[in-house]
Amino acid sequence: MLLRRSGAKKNETYNLNVVTNADEGEVGVPNETFLLRIAEAVYEGNHEALVAIREEGKETLGEQALVDAIAVACGFNGITKVANATGIPLDETTEKDTVQMRKETKIDDYDDSHKSVVYR
Amino acid sequence: MIRFDVTVTTMVYQDQPLPIRESIALSHSDGIAAFAKAGTWFTAEQRLAILAEARQAHLCTLCGKRKKALSPYSEKGEHDSRGDLPDNIVEVIHRLITDSGRLTHSWFTSVLETGLSGEEYVEIVGAVSTSIILDGFADALGIAPLEPGGPVTGEPDRVTNEDVFDGGAWLPMLNLTQEMTDTGLPTGPNILRSMGLVPSAIQHFFGVMRSHYALADLDFAITRSQTELIAARVSSLNQCFY
Known part of the structure:
Protein backbone atom coordinates (compact mmCIF):
# COMPACT_ATOMS: atom_id res chain seq x y z
CA MET A 1 0.00 0.00 0.00
CA LEU A 2 1.90 3.04 -1.27
CA LEU A 3 -0.24 5.35 0.87
CA ARG A 4 2.00 4.43 3.80
CA ARG A 5 5.12 5.36 1.83
CA SER A 6 3.66 8.70 0.71
CA GLY A 7 2.85 9.51 4.32
CA ALA A 8 6.34 8.57 5.48
CA LYS A 9 7.85 10.93 2.93
CA LYS A 10 5.91 13.79 4.50
CA ASN A 11 6.52 12.58 8.05
CA GLU A 12 2.85 11.86 8.40
CA THR A 13 1.24 8.66 9.63
CA TYR A 14 -1.98 7.53 8.08
CA ASN A 15 -4.43 5.10 9.64
CA LEU A 16 -4.38 2.46 6.93
CA ASN A 17 -6.82 0.23 8.80
CA VAL A 18 -9.64 2.65 7.94
CA VAL A 19 -9.00 2.12 4.22
CA THR A 20 -9.62 -1.62 4.54
CA ASN A 21 -12.51 -1.27 7.00
CA ALA A 22 -10.36 -2.92 9.69
CA ASP A 23 -10.88 0.16 11.84
CA GLU A 24 -13.13 3.21 12.16
CA GLY A 25 -12.04 6.82 12.24
CA GLU A 26 -10.03 8.97 9.90
CA VAL A 27 -7.11 8.14 7.65
CA GLY A 28 -5.59 11.61 7.91
CA VAL A 29 -5.65 12.67 4.25
CA PRO A 30 -7.27 16.00 3.24
CA ASN A 31 -10.79 15.59 1.77
CA GLU A 32 -10.65 11.90 2.54
CA THR A 33 -14.40 11.43 3.02
CA PHE A 34 -15.14 12.75 -0.44
CA LEU A 35 -12.26 10.83 -2.04
CA LEU A 36 -13.43 7.59 -0.45
CA ARG A 37 -16.93 8.27 -1.80
CA ILE A 38 -15.44 8.57 -5.29
CA ALA A 39 -13.59 5.27 -4.86
CA GLU A 40 -16.71 3.48 -3.69
CA ALA A 41 -19.04 4.93 -6.32
CA VAL A 42 -16.65 4.04 -9.15
CA TYR A 43 -16.19 0.50 -7.80
CA GLU A 44 -19.93 -0.01 -7.47
CA GLY A 45 -20.83 1.80 -10.71
CA ASN A 46 -23.38 3.65 -8.59
CA HIS A 47 -24.94 6.17 -11.01
CA GLU A 48 -26.88 8.08 -8.37
CA ALA A 49 -23.79 8.52 -6.22
CA LEU A 50 -21.72 9.53 -9.24
CA VAL A 51 -24.19 12.25 -10.22
CA ALA A 52 -23.97 13.70 -6.71
CA ILE A 53 -20.18 13.42 -6.73
CA ARG A 54 -19.92 15.33 -10.01
CA GLU A 55 -22.02 18.13 -8.59
CA GLU A 56 -20.36 18.36 -5.17
CA GLY A 57 -16.88 17.68 -6.48
CA LYS A 58 -16.65 20.94 -8.39
CA GLU A 59 -16.94 22.75 -5.05
CA THR A 60 -15.12 20.31 -2.81
CA LEU A 61 -12.10 19.54 -4.99
CA GLY A 62 -12.34 21.74 -8.07
CA GLU A 63 -13.09 20.48 -11.56
CA GLN A 64 -9.63 19.26 -12.55
CA ALA A 65 -8.98 17.54 -9.22
CA LEU A 66 -12.40 15.88 -9.46
CA VAL A 67 -11.62 14.44 -12.90
CA ASP A 68 -8.15 13.36 -11.78
CA ALA A 69 -9.54 11.64 -8.70
CA ILE A 70 -12.08 9.81 -10.85
CA ALA A 71 -9.30 8.84 -13.25
CA VAL A 72 -7.26 7.27 -10.45
CA ALA A 73 -10.28 5.36 -9.15
CA CYS A 74 -11.11 4.03 -12.62
CA GLY A 75 -7.51 3.06 -13.29
CA PHE A 76 -7.28 1.06 -10.09
CA ASN A 77 -10.66 -0.52 -10.69
CA GLY A 78 -9.09 -1.92 -13.85
CA ILE A 79 -5.62 -2.84 -12.64
CA THR A 80 -6.94 -4.74 -9.63
CA LYS A 81 -8.76 -7.03 -12.06
CA VAL A 82 -5.44 -7.85 -13.73
CA ALA A 83 -3.88 -8.61 -10.35
CA ASN A 84 -6.85 -10.66 -9.15
CA ALA A 85 -7.01 -12.67 -12.37
CA THR A 86 -3.33 -13.52 -12.57
CA GLY A 87 -2.52 -14.33 -8.95
CA ILE A 88 0.71 -12.36 -8.94
CA PRO A 89 2.79 -12.39 -5.77
CA LEU A 90 3.88 -9.22 -4.04
CA ASP A 91 7.13 -7.68 -5.21
CA GLU A 92 10.02 -8.86 -3.09
CA THR A 93 10.66 -5.68 -1.11
CA THR A 94 6.96 -5.03 -0.61
CA GLU A 95 6.51 -8.51 0.77
CA LYS A 96 9.35 -8.03 3.24
CA ASP A 97 8.39 -4.51 4.30
CA THR A 98 4.66 -4.94 4.79
CA VAL A 99 4.27 -8.07 6.92
CA GLN A 100 2.89 -6.27 9.97
CA MET A 101 0.81 -3.79 7.96
CA ARG A 102 -0.85 -6.57 5.94
CA LYS A 103 -1.72 -8.37 9.14
CA GLU A 104 -3.16 -5.27 10.84
CA THR A 105 -5.16 -4.11 7.83
CA LYS A 106 -6.34 -7.67 7.09
CA ILE A 107 -4.97 -7.42 3.57
CA ASP A 108 -3.67 -10.96 4.10
CA ASP A 109 -7.30 -12.06 3.82
CA TYR A 110 -7.15 -11.12 0.13
CA ASP A 111 -4.43 -13.68 -0.56
CA ASP A 112 -5.42 -16.71 -2.61
CA SER A 113 -4.50 -19.07 0.20
CA HIS A 114 -7.25 -17.45 2.27
CA LYS A 115 -9.78 -16.97 -0.55
CA SER A 116 -9.40 -20.58 -1.67
CA VAL A 117 -10.52 -21.73 1.75
CA VAL A 118 -13.38 -19.25 2.14
CA TYR A 119 -14.76 -19.37 -1.41
CA ARG A 120 -15.10 -23.01 -2.37
CA MET B 1 4.38 3.94 -55.09
CA ILE B 2 5.24 2.98 -51.51
CA ARG B 3 2.36 3.09 -49.06
CA PHE B 4 2.79 3.31 -45.32
CA ASP B 5 0.29 2.20 -42.70
CA VAL B 6 -0.17 5.15 -40.43
CA THR B 7 -2.12 5.08 -37.19
CA VAL B 8 -4.01 8.31 -36.75
CA THR B 9 -5.26 8.92 -33.24
CA THR B 10 -8.69 10.51 -33.18
CA MET B 11 -9.09 12.76 -30.17
CA VAL B 12 -12.02 11.81 -28.01
CA TYR B 13 -13.82 13.64 -25.17
CA GLN B 14 -13.79 16.97 -26.94
CA ASP B 15 -16.35 19.53 -25.75
CA GLN B 16 -17.00 17.78 -22.43
CA PRO B 17 -18.19 19.91 -19.50
CA LEU B 18 -15.39 18.70 -17.21
CA PRO B 19 -11.68 19.10 -18.03
CA ILE B 20 -10.27 15.78 -19.23
CA ARG B 21 -6.51 15.72 -19.61
CA ASP B 163 10.69 -14.67 -22.71
CA VAL B 164 8.80 -15.52 -19.53
CA PHE B 165 9.54 -17.30 -16.27
CA ASP B 166 7.72 -18.86 -13.33
CA GLY B 167 7.54 -16.03 -10.82
CA GLY B 168 4.94 -17.59 -8.55
CA ALA B 169 1.88 -16.21 -10.33
CA TRP B 170 -0.85 -18.33 -11.90
CA LEU B 171 0.75 -17.69 -15.28
CA PRO B 172 4.33 -17.23 -16.49
CA MET B 173 5.55 -13.67 -15.97
CA LEU B 174 7.49 -11.38 -18.28
CA ASN B 175 11.24 -11.70 -17.93
CA LEU B 176 12.74 -8.27 -17.31
CA THR B 177 16.04 -6.90 -16.10
CA GLN B 178 15.18 -5.25 -12.81
CA GLU B 179 16.50 -2.22 -10.99
CA MET B 180 15.17 -0.84 -7.72
CA THR B 181 13.56 2.62 -7.87
CA ASP B 182 13.15 5.13 -5.07
CA THR B 183 9.45 4.26 -4.91
CA GLY B 184 10.42 0.98 -3.24
CA LEU B 185 9.33 -0.98 -6.29
CA PRO B 186 11.48 -2.41 -9.07
CA THR B 187 11.40 -0.89 -12.57
CA GLY B 188 9.20 -3.75 -13.68
CA PRO B 189 6.84 -4.55 -10.81
CA ASN B 190 4.98 -7.85 -10.92
CA ILE B 191 1.76 -6.24 -12.11
CA LEU B 192 3.55 -5.12 -15.28
CA ARG B 193 4.95 -8.61 -15.80
CA SER B 194 1.73 -10.48 -15.01
CA MET B 195 0.52 -10.63 -18.62
CA GLY B 196 3.95 -11.58 -19.95
CA LEU B 197 2.62 -14.35 -22.18
CA VAL B 198 1.01 -11.70 -24.39
CA HIS B 212 -4.43 7.22 -14.92
CA TYR B 213 -1.58 6.60 -12.53
CA ALA B 214 2.19 6.65 -12.26
CA LEU B 215 4.55 5.83 -9.42
CA ALA B 216 6.45 9.06 -10.05
CA ASP B 217 5.89 12.39 -11.78
CA LEU B 218 2.12 12.17 -11.78
CA ASP B 219 0.93 15.60 -12.88
CA PHE B 220 -2.51 15.54 -11.29
CA ALA B 221 -4.41 18.19 -9.35
CA ILE B 222 -4.65 15.93 -6.31
CA THR B 223 -1.74 15.18 -4.00
CA ARG B 224 0.23 11.92 -3.95
CA SER B 225 -1.40 10.98 -0.63
CA GLN B 226 -4.87 11.64 -2.02
CA THR B 227 -4.00 9.58 -5.09
CA GLU B 228 -2.77 6.68 -3.00
CA LEU B 229 -5.80 6.87 -0.71
CA ILE B 230 -8.14 6.38 -3.67
CA ALA B 231 -5.91 3.65 -5.06
CA ALA B 232 -5.82 1.83 -1.74
CA ARG B 233 -9.57 2.05 -1.21
CA VAL B 234 -10.42 0.76 -4.68
CA SER B 235 -7.89 -2.04 -4.24
CA SER B 236 -9.45 -2.98 -0.91
CA LEU B 237 -12.98 -3.00 -2.36
CA ASN B 238 -11.70 -5.32 -5.07
CA GLN B 239 -10.13 -7.56 -2.39
CA CYS B 240 -6.84 -7.18 -4.20
CA PHE B 241 -3.88 -8.72 -2.37
CA TYR B 242 -1.29 -7.18 -4.67
Missing part, protein backbone atom coordinates in the same frame (compact mmCIF):
# COMPACT_ATOMS: atom_id res chain seq x y z
CA GLU B 22 -5.15 15.28 -23.11
CA SER B 23 -2.98 12.36 -21.97
CA ILE B 24 -6.12 10.51 -20.89
CA ALA B 25 -8.04 11.37 -24.06
CA LEU B 26 -5.18 10.18 -26.24
CA SER B 27 -4.69 6.92 -24.38
CA HIS B 28 -8.43 6.23 -24.45
CA SER B 29 -8.54 6.86 -28.19
CA ASP B 30 -5.86 4.24 -28.72
CA GLY B 31 -7.32 1.92 -26.10
CA ILE B 32 -10.78 1.76 -27.63
CA ALA B 33 -9.43 1.52 -31.18
CA ALA B 34 -7.39 -1.55 -30.20
CA PHE B 35 -10.61 -3.53 -29.74
CA ALA B 36 -11.31 -3.22 -33.47
CA LYS B 37 -7.90 -4.64 -34.40
CA ALA B 38 -6.65 -8.21 -34.31
CA GLY B 39 -4.78 -9.03 -31.13
CA THR B 40 -2.18 -11.75 -30.70
CA TRP B 41 -4.71 -14.56 -30.19
CA PHE B 42 -8.10 -13.12 -31.10
CA THR B 43 -9.45 -11.58 -34.28
CA ALA B 44 -10.86 -8.07 -34.38
CA GLU B 45 -14.37 -9.52 -34.45
CA GLN B 46 -13.65 -11.61 -31.35
CA ARG B 47 -12.12 -8.65 -29.52
CA LEU B 48 -15.16 -6.54 -30.31
CA ALA B 49 -17.32 -9.38 -29.00
CA ILE B 50 -15.24 -9.43 -25.79
CA LEU B 51 -15.90 -5.71 -25.31
CA ALA B 52 -19.62 -6.16 -25.98
CA GLU B 53 -19.79 -9.10 -23.56
CA ALA B 54 -17.99 -7.07 -20.88
CA ARG B 55 -20.71 -4.44 -21.23
CA GLN B 56 -23.39 -7.14 -21.03
CA ALA B 57 -22.04 -8.72 -17.85
CA HIS B 58 -23.64 -6.14 -15.55
CA LEU B 59 -27.06 -7.40 -16.67
CA CYS B 60 -26.37 -11.09 -16.00
CA THR B 61 -28.78 -12.79 -13.57
CA LEU B 62 -26.32 -15.55 -12.64
CA CYS B 63 -23.62 -12.99 -11.83
CA GLY B 64 -26.15 -11.08 -9.70
CA LYS B 65 -26.93 -14.24 -7.71
CA ARG B 66 -23.26 -15.10 -7.34
CA LYS B 67 -22.46 -11.61 -6.13
CA LYS B 68 -24.97 -12.00 -3.30
CA ALA B 69 -23.94 -15.55 -2.38
CA LEU B 70 -21.46 -16.21 0.42
CA SER B 71 -19.42 -18.11 -2.13
CA PRO B 72 -19.82 -17.48 -5.87
CA TYR B 73 -19.03 -21.14 -6.50
CA SER B 74 -22.25 -22.26 -4.80
CA GLU B 75 -24.41 -20.77 -7.58
CA LYS B 76 -24.61 -22.79 -10.79
CA GLY B 77 -26.28 -21.90 -14.04
CA GLU B 78 -25.75 -20.14 -17.34
CA HIS B 79 -24.69 -16.57 -17.91
CA ASP B 80 -26.98 -14.16 -19.74
CA SER B 81 -24.61 -13.68 -22.63
CA ARG B 82 -24.87 -12.17 -26.09
CA GLY B 83 -24.14 -15.59 -27.56
CA ASP B 84 -21.18 -14.47 -29.65
CA LEU B 85 -18.46 -16.19 -27.60
CA PRO B 86 -17.90 -19.68 -26.12
CA ASP B 87 -19.11 -20.29 -22.58
CA ASN B 88 -15.60 -20.51 -21.09
CA ILE B 89 -14.70 -17.06 -22.42
CA VAL B 90 -18.01 -15.63 -21.21
CA GLU B 91 -17.30 -17.07 -17.74
CA VAL B 92 -13.94 -15.29 -17.59
CA ILE B 93 -15.36 -11.98 -18.79
CA HIS B 94 -18.35 -12.00 -16.44
CA ARG B 95 -16.35 -13.00 -13.38
CA LEU B 96 -13.75 -10.32 -14.08
CA ILE B 97 -16.41 -7.65 -14.43
CA THR B 98 -18.70 -8.60 -11.57
CA ASP B 99 -16.69 -10.47 -8.92
CA SER B 100 -12.93 -10.48 -9.51
CA GLY B 101 -12.20 -10.20 -5.80
CA ARG B 102 -13.28 -13.80 -5.24
CA LEU B 103 -11.38 -15.43 -8.08
CA THR B 104 -9.28 -18.34 -6.87
CA HIS B 105 -6.50 -20.42 -8.31
CA SER B 106 -8.81 -23.43 -8.53
CA TRP B 107 -11.29 -21.36 -10.59
CA PHE B 108 -8.45 -20.31 -12.89
CA THR B 109 -7.36 -23.93 -13.28
CA SER B 110 -10.91 -25.01 -14.05
CA VAL B 111 -11.17 -22.38 -16.79
CA LEU B 112 -7.99 -23.59 -18.47
CA GLU B 113 -9.26 -27.16 -18.24
CA THR B 114 -12.11 -26.17 -20.55
CA GLY B 115 -9.56 -25.70 -23.32
CA LEU B 116 -8.81 -22.00 -23.03
CA SER B 117 -5.07 -21.42 -23.37
CA GLY B 118 -3.08 -19.29 -20.95
CA GLU B 119 -2.34 -16.90 -23.80
CA GLU B 120 -6.02 -16.50 -24.67
CA TYR B 121 -6.84 -16.02 -21.01
CA VAL B 122 -4.26 -13.25 -20.72
CA GLU B 123 -5.53 -11.43 -23.78
CA ILE B 124 -9.07 -11.55 -22.38
CA VAL B 125 -7.89 -10.25 -18.99
CA GLY B 126 -6.05 -7.36 -20.65
CA ALA B 127 -8.97 -6.44 -22.88
CA VAL B 128 -11.65 -6.66 -20.18
CA SER B 129 -9.57 -4.75 -17.64
CA THR B 130 -8.95 -2.04 -20.22
CA SER B 131 -12.68 -1.83 -20.90
CA ILE B 132 -13.31 -1.43 -17.18
CA ILE B 133 -11.15 1.69 -17.15
CA LEU B 134 -12.59 3.15 -20.35
CA ASP B 135 -16.24 2.49 -19.57
CA GLY B 136 -15.88 3.29 -15.89
CA PHE B 137 -14.36 6.67 -16.67
CA ALA B 138 -17.12 7.59 -19.11
CA ASP B 139 -19.76 6.38 -16.70
CA ALA B 140 -18.30 8.32 -13.78
CA LEU B 141 -18.21 11.51 -15.82
CA GLY B 142 -21.73 10.97 -17.15
CA ILE B 143 -20.69 10.78 -20.78
CA ALA B 144 -21.34 8.18 -23.47
CA PRO B 145 -18.94 5.22 -23.58
CA LEU B 146 -16.41 5.26 -26.38
CA GLU B 147 -17.19 3.07 -29.37
CA PRO B 148 -14.43 1.23 -31.26
CA GLY B 149 -15.92 1.31 -34.73
CA GLY B 150 -15.98 -1.66 -37.09
CA PRO B 151 -13.35 -4.40 -37.29
CA VAL B 152 -10.09 -3.58 -39.05
CA THR B 153 -8.67 -6.12 -41.48
CA GLY B 154 -5.88 -8.24 -40.03
CA GLU B 155 -5.17 -11.58 -38.44
CA PRO B 156 -3.77 -12.47 -35.01
CA ASP B 157 -0.20 -13.75 -35.29
CA ARG B 158 -0.68 -16.32 -32.49
CA VAL B 159 2.94 -16.18 -31.39
CA THR B 160 3.68 -17.14 -27.80
CA ASN B 161 6.17 -14.95 -25.98
CA GLU B 162 8.92 -17.29 -24.82
CA PRO B 199 3.04 -8.48 -24.67
CA SER B 200 0.30 -6.87 -26.79
CA ALA B 201 -2.07 -7.27 -23.83
CA ILE B 202 0.45 -5.45 -21.63
CA GLN B 203 0.68 -2.70 -24.22
CA HIS B 204 -3.10 -2.43 -24.56
CA PHE B 205 -3.80 -2.27 -20.84
CA PHE B 206 -0.88 -0.17 -19.66
CA GLY B 207 -1.18 2.15 -22.64
CA VAL B 208 -4.40 3.29 -20.97
CA MET B 209 -3.43 2.75 -17.33
CA ARG B 210 -0.32 4.92 -17.53
CA SER B 211 -2.46 8.01 -18.11
